[in-house]
Amino acid sequence: MQTFLDEIEHKTPAGIAAAIGRLIAAGRLAPGERLPTVRELAAALGVSPATISHAWQALGSVGLIESKGRSGTFVRQQAPHWLPARSQSMVGHHQQTRIDLSRGTPDPALLPALGPALSRVSERAVTPTYQDLPVIPELLALLTKSWPYPVESITVVDGALDAISRSLEAVTRFGDRVIVESPGFPPFFDLLDQLGLERIPVDVDENGIVPASFKAALTLSPTAVILQPRAHNPTGASMTPQRAEHLARLLSTNKRNAKTVVIEDDHSGEISIAPDVSLGAWLPERTLHVRSFSKSHGPDLRIAALGGPTALVDPIVARRMLGPGWTSRMLQTILYDLLTNTDSIERINDARRLYFARQKGLTDALVALGIDAVQGDGINTWLPVADERDAIVQLAASGIRVSAGSPFIATDLAQQGHQPQLQAHVRVTVGALTEDIELVAQALASAAMGPVPGVHTLETRWA
Template identity: 65%
Template structure:
């Protein structure tokens, strides 16, 4: 039996599960390692086999353990090697759960009905030439009318991450430095690793990226700055106009600011309660703004708009002509319909209202337990916990899955323990969800055993 098992503190199922989870996190237990039998570990720890069995079940629900029948229980091997490294860190926790709040996806019941748009565009969705304009003129007009500031060029690509990726490939060279929010969006970090770029973290407070942190990052001469202006993932914070202006002023006044390209990912704008904001209002020649419609209109639409200086946007368009060429004009027509149809506009507005209500309901319920998440916009919130791994396991035992905080940090973050909770999927029962989150978040959870029983 592995020597680390003797160091497990506590005798409850949660204590045992958390102890084994720490052995997996530290690498003392590797993927594929066989775990001791329930009876053997129970004897070593002086607990009942039923207690160890409950711990094993919690680890299984957390995606850390798999049972192979009579062969025993093993540390789960990841079968998602096609995913980038940090995305694997999130996907490793997918699986069955009574309430999955880990995915960062919108509530499908709050997306606008596509049937009307599909019926209206079917007769006109054709492309007679491979060299037509990449953006339908009617879509470009709608986008420009809603853009946060005037821009030279706008194009359409296959989702926000596609837009960010193609812009980075245009402005970042191998060995360049790129300023990134810390915490930030894990796929951005994987993208930069693939490009051979070095991450320069900038810190956030309740108002978003701090001017002081950005000023310090600019000393390293980054070629780009990845910024989420609204409903930042994972924290849910949105920039005020005053903070955005302060960040633009830092860039404009810094000796290295002239060489910087700001890439803004406005992924949740249509369901955000914050108003339009872009640093392009003050430094338009240095900002590429990306507007996605996945969270507001449907992830499977795979469509986002990209606008900014022609010198950058035109290069993105030219490179795409040697690949996908253009984003499906059928999808573009559907998007035009969704953005102009009164009923669809009302449905998105109702979704925005409900997400705000769900954020407020969960925050209020958490406050009754003495737990305060970040002030969040959009569908996610960032919850501090006493021990990340223990919280994940304990919530899994309660039938709730959340995303681990570790992959969201741009650098190693010892002592910083968080989980990301997709609050937008908490349709009802906010007090019960808050009770389970509080039990997992606090160092000495109040009424933890009764809460686990409540969700069992």
């Protein structure tokens, strides 16, 4: 009990939760360890049981503790071991919370309706032979017409990560080096680890990969580059055509990078406000461009297009024929319907405008509160904070869940503790923010600056 009393500086729900969070992060409270009861800790601190209950709710909502009924409340055990390392660190224990801005998924209310598309698809399978073309002709024609550069070959796979995985397996070998954005998408880092590939982190600003950082990384002779051209996850940055041309020029001028393959994950293109851009406009012979429709049309569609030179795409198609074969042509027909139906197109246009409005509304509110915020594109934004763990717990005490920033950094999680110069961040899924923008901005601003004694949480304001 004395450990708790010594650590707690502010006897508010946020202050108590932050203190317990620090004890867990430091290992002074081990997984499975039983916590004091609400009444015991309330009596020791001289606060009401409701104050401790709010603190416990905040810690539970971010997955740090769990209640086991009459047995008590315990520090939560580690995430399931079948999850990749960074997925374990990101795993959400999604208990009920007032506003969940942690998931990185689109607002379900802004997705086009699948019912009408399903009703227009034939009830019978239309694949008479296993050797049919892997992409239905009408979808292939539509994708080819809308591709950001003239492309030789396009296939369809089971989502963006499937496309990235198959691209890496086709162009790299164990021990190769791959340039990745930092911050970047954590599953990419796990995937590289699984394939025995070495990460080369490069910096990202509001226009994409920073050229100076990219130039330095190219001296290490990478086999591939993975980048997100639009609505970058987690920052919300979108690459400008000028930046894309600059990066392509850097790749072209060094002979040691003559075979480096660019793999682009355009996961949010349909809801991005930025123009379509790809290094393939300058390097078509070694660019694999991935266009996913999960953020715009629904995560459960599990469908993405992968395009590039025939010499790179055909081996991927051939390898898939020895596994899943092809992506369901019924799913492809549904996607084609959604991409051409007037109502669905209008719904996507509305979603794009609404996501932009939510991003702008939150950014304007944060700037008005003195936070140096940069408006993101798509559904996510990257918020600098004084301390990651304190910010997450303080926001949880306010009824708001966000994602920790550390899993998005390309260096190993164990090494990040030895890099004090790194600015702490949290990822905020602004696309899920449908109301209370001013109050959420106040909570985010408070969390960004660190806990302030005497400041009430939103839990109190909204009670």
